[in-house]
Amino acid sequence: MSSDGFRPLDEKLLVEYVKSTPSLAAKLGNQFDDLQIKEVGDGNLNFVYIVVGSSGSFVIKQALPYIRCIGESWPMTKERAYFEVTALREEGSLCPDHVPEVYHFDRQMCLIGMRYVEPPHIILRKGLIAGIEYPKLAEHISGFMAKTLFYTSLLYLTTTDHKSAVAKFCGNVELCRLTEQVVFSDPYKVSEYNHWTTPYLDADAEAVREDNILKLEVAELKSKFCERTQALIHGDLHTGSVMVTTDSTQVIDPEFAFYGPMGFDVGAFIGNLILAYFAQDGHADKGPDRKLYKEWILKTISDTWNLFYEKFTALWDKHKDGPGEAYLPAIYNNPELQVLVKQKYMEDLFHDTLGFGAAKMIRRIVGVAHVEDFESIKEASKRAECERKALNFAKTLLKERKKFHNISEVVSAIKDVDK
Amino acid sequence: MSSDGFRPLDEKLLVEYVKSTPSLAAKLGNQFDDLQIKEVGDGNLNFVYIVVGSSGSFVIKQALPYIRCIGESWPMTKERAYFEVTALREEGSLCPDHVPEVYHFDRQMCLIGMRYVEPPHIILRKGLIAGIEYPKLAEHISGFMAKTLFYTSLLYLTTTDHKSAVAKFCGNVELCRLTEQVVFSDPYKVSEYNHWTTPYLDADAEAVREDNILKLEVAELKSKFCERTQALIHGDLHTGSVMVTTDSTQVIDPEFAFYGPMGFDVGAFIGNLILAYFAQDGHADKGPDRKLYKEWILKTISDTWNLFYEKFTALWDKHKDGPGEAYLPAIYNNPELQVLVKQKYMEDLFHDTLGFGAAKMIRRIVGVAHVEDFESIKEASKRAECERKALNFAKTLLKERKKFHNISEVVSAIKDVDK
Ligand SMILES: Nc1ncnc2c1ncn2[C@@H]1O[C@H](COP(=O)(O)OP(=O)(O)O)[C@@H](O)[C@H]1O
Numbered sequence: 001m002s003s004d005g006f007r008p009l010d011e012k013l014l015v016e017y018v019k020s021t022p023s024l025a026a027k028l029g030n031q032f033d034d035l036q037i038k039e040v041g042d043g044n045l046n047f048v049y050i051v052v053g054s055s056g057s058f059v060i061k062q063a064l065p066y067i068r069c070i071g072e073s074w075p076m077t078k079e080r081a082y083f084e085v086t087a088l089r090e091e092g093s094l095c096p097d098h099v100p101e102v103y104h105f106d107r108q109m110c111l112i113g114m115r116y117v118e119p120p121h122i123i124l125r126k127g128l129i130a131g132i133e134y135p136k137l138a139e140h141i142s143g144f145m146a147k148t149l150f151y152t153s154l155l156y157l158t159t160t161d162h163k164s165a166v167a168k169f170c171g172n173v174e175l176c177r178l179t180e181q182v183v184f185s186d187p188y189k190v191s192e193y194n195h196w197t198t199p200y201l202d203a204d205a206e207a208v209r210e211d212n213i214l215k216l217e218v219a220e221l222k223s224k225f226c227e228r229t230q231a232l233i234h235g236d237l238h239t240g241s242v243m244v245t246t247d248s249t250q251v252i253d254p255e256f257a258f259y260g261p262m263g264f265d266v267g268a269f270i271g272n273l274i275l276a277y278f279a280q281d282g283h284a285d286k287g288p289d290r291k292l293y294k295e296w297i298l299k300t301i302s303d304t305w306n307l308f309y310e311k312f313t314a315l316w317d318k319h320k321d322g323p324g325e326a327y328l329p330a331i332y333n334n335p336e337l338q339v340l341v342k343q344k345y346m347e348d349l350f351h352d353t354l355g356f357g358a359a360k361m362i363r364r365i366v367g368v369a370h371v372e373d374f375e376s377i378k379e380a381s382k383r384a385e386c387e388r389k390a391l392n393f394a395k396t397l398l399k400e401r402k403k404f405h406n407i408s409e410v411v412s413a414i415k416d417v418d419k
Numbered sequence: 420m421s422s423d424g425f426r427p428l429d430e431k432l433l434v435e436y437v438k439s440t441p442s443l444a445a446k447l448g449n450q451f452d453d454l455q456i457k458e459v460g461d462g463n464l465n466f467v468y469i470v471v472g473s474s475g476s477f478v479i480k481q482a483l484p485y486i487r488c489i490g491e492s493w494p495m496t497k498e499r500a501y502f503e504v505t506a507l508r509e510e511g512s513l514c515p516d517h518v519p520e521v522y523h524f525d526r527q528m529c530l531i532g533m534r535y536v537e538p539p540h541i542i543l544r545k546g547l548i549a550g551i552e553y554p555k556l557a558e559h560i561s562g563f564m565a566k567t568l569f570y571t572s573l574l575y576l577t578t579t580d581h582k583s584a585v586a587k588f589c590g591n592v593e594l595c596r597l598t599e600q601v602v603f604s605d606p607y608k609v610s611e612y613n614h615w616t617t618p619y620l621d622a623d624a625e626a627v628r629e630d631n632i633l634k635l636e637v638a639e640l641k642s643k644f645c646e647r648t649q650a651l652i653h654g655d656l657h658t659g660s661v662m663v664t665t666d667s668t669q670v671i672d673p674e675f676a677f678y679g680p681m682g683f684d685v686g687a688f689i690g691n692l693i694l695a696y697f698a699q700d701g702h703a704d705k706g707p708d709r710k711l712y713k714e715w716i717l718k719t720i721s722d723t724w725n726l727f728y729e730k731f732t733a734l735w736d737k738h739k740d741g742p743g744e745a746y747l748p749a750i751y752n753n754p755e756l757q758v759l760v761k762q763k764y765m766e767d768l769f770h771d772t773l774g775f776g777a778a779k780m781i782r783r784i785v786g787v788a789h790v791e792d793f794e795s796i797k798e799a800s801k802r803a804e805c806e807r808k809a810l811n812f813a814k815t816l817l818k819e820r821k822k823f824h825n826i827s828e829v830v831s832a833i834k835d836v837d838k
């Protein structure tokens with residue numbers, strides 16, 4: 001064990017740890033004979049163990065002091081586990097239906113014990129690749145985003161509570177830096193970590209690196225990411241951070257959480273749905289009718305934004321006389337003005353959503369971390385074709401985002417590219 | 420003495436305190452026989468003692484747990500002294516020519532010992548009322564703003580250093596709340612603290628409270644004030660926080676400092692110069708030719724912005740390969756793009772400057788704290804006439820700020836109102 005009380009888990013150590021940790025042992029009914037332990041870290045950063053016994057189960061997630069998918073050559077603070085558990089608890093208290101419960105946290109071991117989101121839950125991204133429809137997804141995820149973002153913003157919090165929460169999450173700076181690098185920087189410069197479907201996209205990747213207008217707009221988004229403490233954002237809300245069945249939606253993995261721009265979360269989710277859409281032609285020979293499925297994805301994109309808009313503004317109405325200090329009722333004191341301020345707020349949030357969503361798409365095609373949606377398309381030329389459409393759409397969306405007025409215009413634009 | 424070691428000073432206690440504090444006693448050459456002590460708190464919040472001996476001098480500023488000009492009925496954290504001294508030291512290290520040196524700080528006593536900015540220095544606002552020209556003012560203040568804002572922004576700091584500084588200054592939340600209330604809220608609602616030159620401006624004050632478009636724009640500015648951690652701002656940079664001679668410019672009183680939008684500082688200064696301009700007709704019978712003086716004020720407004728622009732972008736150029744992570748040289752790698760990003764950054768900052776400057780003007784006419792520029796105009800009808808021009812100009816500037824492209828358009832608009 002290192003002097004700070006940290007030890008990387010292995011299966012043996014994990015069993016010892018569980019046995020000697022009452023809150024975890026109790027979850028297994030103190031039965032350890034038939035324990036099944038499986039490491040399932042298909043994520044990028046951490047180690048995740050599923051622990052199932054005869055009378056209970058949980059998941060143990062441990063952060064090691066480097067990035068798992070790269071290795072020890074890319075160090076990364078293991079303190080991220082503290083911010084993950086802090087965000088999980090906050091999100092869980094605001095939206096218990098869609099966030100796994102935390103059972104245990106060990107700061108020295110950088111280890112979180114939480115509810116096992118059991119099968120048939122699968123990672124949403126895998127469901128989208130398989131062509132499975134999730135009729136409640138838009139409803140659920142829009143609720144998660146509306147609640148977590150609204151209740152941590154100045155629309156609900158006092159300045160005092162907001163600034164103290166902002167200060168706390170400033171400590172998660174290393175994860176913010178990682179996002180800055182992989183989302184806002186690396187794709188726009190030569191970087192050893194970048195890769196793409198070569199040689200097909202060589203010229204496309206170069207064009208991204210030489211597009212002055214694109215870089216100008218990316219700077220604006222990056223500055224918002226770094227400077228705008230609008231709400232407690234999840235920070236990594238792609239389709240790999242959501243586990244689903246047709247009835248249930250669970251959001252995991254908020255280790256990137258901090259006070260940032262709301263549009264970064266909404267954009268991450270919608271941007272990854274758009275990636276899923278453009279990947280469908282690469283899966284067209286496998287399984288269900290992808291034409292209809294593409295329609296369902298587009299509908300889910302629309303519904304997600306529209307329901308988010310509805311739920312978020314409904315929370316605003318509900319709490320307009322609440323503790324939030326952004327829009328005092330004595331000032332915003334007539335219906336016309338109340339409509340005006342909401343429209344303006346939501347319009348800005350919409351444009352942020354499109355900008356951040358587009359940036360997240362671009363980085364998944366020419367940056368370090370790609371998505372299984374495309375990676376699972378084995379034929380490189382086919383994959384490149386899908387990726388190019390997505391990339392071109394994302395570039396346009398990022399540059400022209402302020403010209404879009406509603407999500408149906410965005411959906412039309414997606415269809416136009418896909419003709 | 421209260422249990423936290425705090426005691427409000429009086430002259431007797433002050434002398435004892437000085438004698439028993441080596442750093443202060445040394446400044447007086449340990450000579451205490453002929454001490455002259457004068458309390459000069461003409462500011463709004465705190466108590467300021469000038470201490471002059473035969474072989475040295477200093478100023479002692481103490482924060483009490485309420486707002487001086489209102490009284491104990493408006494409590495205010497005395498911890499503000501800690502943030503003031505922290506900002507004074509930071510500003511002093513970045514711009515020693517224009518910030519008084521700190522000699523001593525006592526956190527329990529909420530007491531700062533600093534250099535006495537000696538006569539003939541006077542508060543700039545008083546100089547503007549007296550019609551005195553300060554040929555170096557624009558040069559000096561633009562340098563102060565360029566350095567303090569640039570070096571504390573992401574243009575110079577790493578994300579790590581920036582976030583840790585942001586977190587520290589989140590603690591100054593009570594002073595931020597005070598600004599929120601008196602600048603962004605009270606003037607736009609009925610408040611017991613508001614006052615104006617009645618009855619002349621009754622309808623004008625009411626019009627401010629009923630102007631939906633104005634309130635919509637104020638909301639945007641308030642949200643930037645609360646959420647945008649762009650740089651360490653002074654937070655109260657009006658013409659009463661600047662002491663001047665024709666050769667020297669000293670910035671005092673940064674107790675409102677926190678990480679906020681740069682335009683709040685630049686706007687405070689320029690907005691208060693515009694107030695001084697519109698007050699001149701009320702002083703026209705006293706002393707120097709006010710026509711020429713008004714021209715000088717307008718030139719100083721122009722020069723302040725233009726020199727700020729020049730100095731700030733020169734610092735950017737100088738440090739473009741420095742620690743700042745906002746615009747990595749590998750991305751912003753061609754002259755055309757470098758020009759584009761600077762133009763965009765400075766354009767946004769210009770519009771913020773106009774918006775915040777206008778908000779600061781409005782609150783000085785219909786809010787709680789007025790300015791001597793107008794208050795010293797004894798004849799109420801005359802004062803109201805000056806104030807109305809200023810108020811109308813500020814309302815237009817706030818609402819139309821994004822239509823202005825450079826400071827000379829603003830100066831022309833001022834002249835138009837003053838025809
Ligand atoms: N609470 C959970 N229940 C079930 N599976 C989980 C849970 N948490 C994580 N997993 C599984 O582990 C994988 C990696 O977890 P994740 O939190 O995304 O780690 P990383 O931070 O490394 O991306 C997920 O894709 C999922 O398959």
Ligand SMILES: Nc1ncnc2c1ncn2[C@@H]1O[C@H](COP(=O)(O)OP(=O)(O)O)[C@@H](O)[C@H]1O
Nearest residue numbers: 459461462463464465467478519534535536672
């Ligand atoms: N360092 C100084 N040297 C000379 N006079 C000072 C100094 N600091 C403050 N003063 C005087 O005290 C007054 C109030 O100081 P200030 O810092 O503005 O207090 P407040 O926070 O109450 O506004 C100033 O207007 C100025 O006249």
Ligand SMILES: [Mg+2]
Nearest residue numbers: 043044240253
């Ligand atoms: Mg993950």
Ligand SMILES: [Mg+2]
Nearest residue numbers: 043045253255
């Ligand atoms: Mg993760």
Ligand SMILES: [Mg+2]
Nearest residue numbers: 462463659672
């Ligand atoms: Mg003052």
Ligand SMILES: [Mg+2]
Nearest residue numbers: 463655657788
């Ligand atoms: Mg003041």
Ligand SMILES: [Mg+2]
Nearest residue numbers: 462464672674
């Ligand atoms: Mg002060």
